[in-house]
Amino acid sequence: MAALAVFCLPAGAELLAGAAARKITPKLDRPVYLAGFGNNRAATGVHDDLWARCLALRTGSEPVVICAVDLIGLFHDDVQMVRAAVPGARVIVAATHVHQGPDTMGQWGPKQTVSGLDETYNAFVVAETAAAAREAIARLTPVRMFPAAVTPPDVAAYYDDTRPPVVHDPEILSLVFRDRRGRAVATLVNWNNHPEALGSRNTLITSDYVHYTRQMLEDAGFGTAVFVNGALGGMQSPLGAKIIDPGTGQPAPKDSFRFAEIVGRYAARHVIESQKKAKSAAVDTLEYRETQARFPVANQGFLMAAKLGLFGGRKAFSDGATAAPVGYLRIAHGGTPVVEAALVPGELYPELSVGGAVCDPNADYPDALVEKPLKKMLSAPFRMLFGLANDEIGYILPKCQWDEQPPFTFGAAKRWYGEVNSTGPEAAPVLAAAFEQLVRR
Numbered sequence: 001m002a003a004l005a006v007f008c009l010p011a012g013a014e015l016l017a018g019a020a021a022r023k024i025t026p027k028l029d030r031p032v033y034l035a036g037f038g039n040n041r042a043a044t045g046v047h048d049d050l051w052a053r054c055l056a057l058r059t060g061s062e063p064v065v066i067c068a069v070d071l072i073g074l075f076h077d078d079v080q081m082v083r084a085a086v087p088g089a090r091v092i093v094a095a096t097h098v099h100q101g102p103d104t105m106g107q108w109g110p111k112q113t114v115s116g117l118d119e120t121y122n123a124f125v126v127a128e129t130a131a132a133a134r135e136a137i138a139r140l141t142p143v144r145m146f147p148a149a150v151t152p153p154d155v156a157a158y159y160d161d162t163r164p165p166v167v168h169d170p171e172i173l174s175l176v177f178r179d180r181r182g183r184a185v186a187t188l189v190n191w192n193n194h195p196e197a198l199g200s201r202n203t204l205i206t207s208d209y210v211h212y213t214r215q216m217l218e219d220a221g222f223g224t225a226v227f228v229n230g231a232l233g234g235m236q237s238p239l240g241a242k243i244i245d246p247g248t249g250q251p252a253p254k255d256s257f258r259f260a261e262i263v264g265r266y267a268a269r270h271v272i273e274s275q276k277k278a279k280s281a282a283v284d285t286l287e288y289r290e291t292q293a294r295f296p297v298a299n300q301g302f303l304m305a306a307k308l309g310l311f312g313g314r315k316a317f318s319d320g321a322t323a324a325p326v327g328y329l330r331i332a333h334g335g336t337p338v339v340e341a342a343l344v345p346g347e348l349y350p351e352l353s354v355g356g357a358v359c360d361p362n363a364d365y366p367d368a369l370v371e372k373p374l375k376k377m378l379s380a381p382f383r384m385l386f387g388l389a390n391d392e393i394g395y396i397l398p399k400c401q402w403d404e405q406p407p408f409t410f411g412a413a414k415r416w417y418g419e420v421n422s423t424g425p426e427a428a429p430v431l432a433a434a435f436e437q438l439v440r441r
């Protein structure tokens with residue numbers, strides 16, 4: 001058996017990692033429309049910098065680079081430009097989904113019919129993200145990987161799930177990469193929560209709770225911190241959550257930087273604690289697969305926005321559908337996956353990550369087949385999900401929970417929030433089928 005195992009190993013495969021971070025804070029010498037809530041929220045200052053942060057990994061010849069950008073989302077058109085500027089690597093660009101950064105998608109301009117996009121800024125984001133990816137590759141150095149995962153018992157307190165069923169994918173996952181001297185080169189953090197702790201009235205640019213998560217980790221010697229958000233749809237948000245301030249024992253003040261700090265440091269603390277018990281995992285192969293899936297667009301609002309040119313020519317629609325990438329990342333040893341990640345081009349309902357969909361008879365398609373949850377298609381001991389990865393097509397919810405027509409599900413008097421920001425009821429079945437094929441390939 002040992003001989004067979006050696007035979008399967010690619011000769012000399014060792015894991016290398018490198019990281020880099022570049023600021024993508026916009027200049028305020030022109031109007032900067034903040035994305036994520038209503039229209040016409042112009043930035044008045046900067047609280048903390050926005051970042052493009054990249055982690056490069058390599059076992060064979062071609063590195064895989066995982067970049068996270070502090071933005072509401074980035075369409076695939078922009079991601080392709082980043083990729084073109086980083087030849088010889090597989091580049092992943094996931095948005096952290098901060099609601100306190102510039103409108104890079106065009107939906108949050110001065111009014112509903114006017115784009116909030118600033119092409120100069122998007123071009124700057126593309127250039128800086130590509131530069132961070134190239135720097136991360138240039139810094140590749142032999143490392144050992146330390147994976148950890150934890151589901152804190154009180155994690156539900158950090159979400160206000162405004163739509164039944166109450167389901168979370170609450171695991172806080174981390175990968176720490178340490179060089180030969182034991183020094184942390186980088187830490188990848190994967191958690192799912194909307195970075196909107198500052199609320200809809202804030203006008204200072206900030207990466208919200210993500211800033212505090214990364215800052216605490218970097219201060220604790222965890223190298224360059226790269227935060228990737230997870231299945232944060234329907235609705236995984238700290239906005240309405242009643243969170244106790246550990247400093248005062250009182251509820252944390254809403255819509256404040258203190259509130260964001262408590263959420264951010266909570267995630268960092270659990271990374272630090274769970275890493276204390278982490279064991280290094282051998283790695284000899286790294287693989288990234290991606291496919292373009294076609295998502296039917298039933299959402300008239302999206303079609304109208306495209307027609308008005310809000311997206312600046314991005315996100316082409318043809319034959320009633322738009323293409324978006326679905327990805328699968330696999331870090332393995334001896335043919336067995338150690339870490340796997342599902343890469344989703346939008347905001348996934350956690351039911352589609354970990355299961356728990358409830359098909360209420362009042363839904364529009366109550367008999368629709370329940371999609372197989374993405375993490376249940378994986379077998380690695382550490383299973384990640386990167387949301388808003390390489391594209392942003394909005395909410396992706398289980399088809400059997402789709403509900404635009406009365407009577408409404410769960411006895412609601414009015415329509416639930418979600419469908420209005422989704423391409424349509426077919427998004428989930430298309431995604432699940434595309435991902436299953438990728439994993440099996």
Ligand SMILES: [Zn+2]
Nearest residue numbers: 097194232347
């Ligand atoms: Zn969102």
